[in-house]
Amino acid sequence: MDRRNFLKLTASAAAGMLVVPGFLYSSSLVSINDNANDNILVFIQLNGGNDGLNMFIPFEDPLYYFNRPNIGVAKDTVINAINGLGFHPALKDLATISQNGHLTILQNVGYPDPNRSHFRSIEIWQTASDSNKYLHHGWLGRFLDIQCKDDHLSSLNIDAIDNLALKSPGINGITIKDFNAIRKMMNQDETVKFSDNPQLDFVRKISFASTEGIVEINKALANAKNYNEVYANNGLSKNLEWVSKLIKGKMASRVYYTSLSGFDTHNNQLQKQANLFKTLNDAVYSFYNDMKANNLLDRVTLVVFSEFGRRVKENGTGTDHGTSGPMLIVGGKNKGKIIGNNPNLESLNNGDMQFETDFRSVYATLLNEKYGFDATKIGIRQSKLAGVF
Template identity: 40%
Template sequence: MLIKRRHFLQVGSLATASLMLPKFLKAFEKPAMVPAGNKVVVVVQFSGGNDGLNTVIPITNDIYYKERPKLGITKTNAVQLTDEVGLNPALAGFQELFNDGSLGILNNVGYPNPDRSHFRSMDIWQTASNSNEYVSTGWIGRYLDAQCKGCDKPTQALEIDDILSLALKGNNTNGLAFKDPRRLYSTSNEKYFKDLSADHHTGEETVDYLYKTMSETLSSADYIFQQSKVHPTAETYPATALGKDLKTIASLIMSDINTKVYYVSLGSFDTHVNQENQQKRLFTELNDAVKAFTSDLKKNNLFEDVLMMTFSEFGRRVTQNASGGTDHGTANNMFFISGGLKQKGILNAMPDLADLNEGDLKHTVDFKNVYATVLNKWLGADDSLILGTKNRYLDFL
């Protein structure tokens, strides 16, 4: 059956190249396979701009308590890591990771000329661009471009979400987004999609490309689902969104799927009001899910080969606002969790609250140095090619 372009787009809704799978964004034009290796990265995005000062707390800093008379977390309530540093009370499980040497905390991470817009700053972090550059590809997407030439399966980077983030979009190769392997598989095997995929001779380049994309996605859906069943985790995970997402990731890590990067989000951390309760809720979800995930990896002897890293598009201002919250700021902290860290604990100096830039923290570490370190030291990739510049490597890997 020959389907004309107009009818194809009408009945298939492929004008956006969304693969016709509900809430599922397309991945690639070209098939691919990351070179053999055993290292995996799990990126956890704190969407909305997490308040780093009430995450990693300077529990002996008088300026902190002066600027946050109601919002500051006391030394008694904080989860104490050292004599001077504590964690948000909801992150008790991170203290265990800190004590066993599998947690690294990097402070004052940001970039020059920071932007306080959620959308713009997130774009900068996801593309690894300078604040005056506008880039249409993400740092993970460009990693796929560099590593996945001539590969056979387009599943090297997976986002556990309904929509693919800019971070995973490359020039030639994209990551793949889905929430649940079984649902993706069931949807892709509906007779309508199978029949439509079989009728692929249109003679029109645009529609042929869309057919090809759909065909590869149907194949990937089957591959992901089959791999997710190879070694389904027996660990009990919390019945939260992040708990379910990390359980899916754990099951895939335990299979022989070729995925090198997993990407997941938690939020919103945009705490202009009612910050204490919002952070408590989100950090409880994070704490419990990460505790199950790391326990799972340890039991299966995979913890040394998996690196979890967190980031947020910016931090918050040092001074609390009048609504029980904090407003958009700049530099922030990052967590690194793995059994394979070479440097652990508090990796650098805490924020200098006596030396601010118009009320905001000054960054001392460019986030692109973090990306370069992960790409080069963990994933074995050419970070200069991917990031477009030569960056300094850090010592935590």
């Protein structure tokens, strides 16, 4: 096995030091039992700042079209209209999920003193910090660090880079960008030999532990080999298909994370966003149908969010960085409601929508409702929301 390539695929790095992901140890990889209380969270991060006004469109508000004469979504194309709000036409299957009662839309989600920098704002979302404070560990990582001490829970990030939301002082998750490459590596054979060189021995021990973890991943994939649900043909859909296989294969991870990039739509927004929404729609609907068909929809909660929304007024063919926007929750016995008011385009803060729900209240709700966990233990002071689950 090519250890260098293996570590590129699986190992985490922090401050120049290679960290052994706790998720990889076989003692942490106990199988999920079939208890309905074994809940799982799956996150899709929309990178770039998704324009929520063109996602769930306030088509009955004349100010929407006044501010967006070029990029406003035509009223006659809006679907599944409810109380003056409708879905973008590319989100037709999300509209179906909503009609089935399995989609909750949280409107106007943001935080005080918003930051319009992609890097800083996503850092705030991933650490659940105040906008003027800096934390080194993620909100999910801090949660899992407490839970894993007894229950050996951990996380899996499907992406090309590690995710700060999953970073913790102790237990670390694993980031994998290519399951097929890892599966090929497991077909190769190499005996791990330890030396008297402490530095070399450390790296080899990491490789050995990683191999044990990947064996467990392959066991989960083997357990799920008889599941053959059809998924849409796009990258996000493929990532969710891997998540599904690991869940059905009874992998121990309780948190899965992946992302979709391209939402920084400063220009040509209508076409770019339509393409992105189709990708998101098709991937989520594939995953939803899979979970539903295999009686997993009550246990698995899918959360979709972005680091900020866009400005209300267009800049010509696009929009600039804004503040608040919608979050989506699919499955997990959510109540299928729209929580929050329609965007108020009359009362703007320097051209931006004012946030109504602090995103950390959503986090507190997820941790409390899905795991019975008190979010104040990880520094989240905001109260949980009513009516989500």
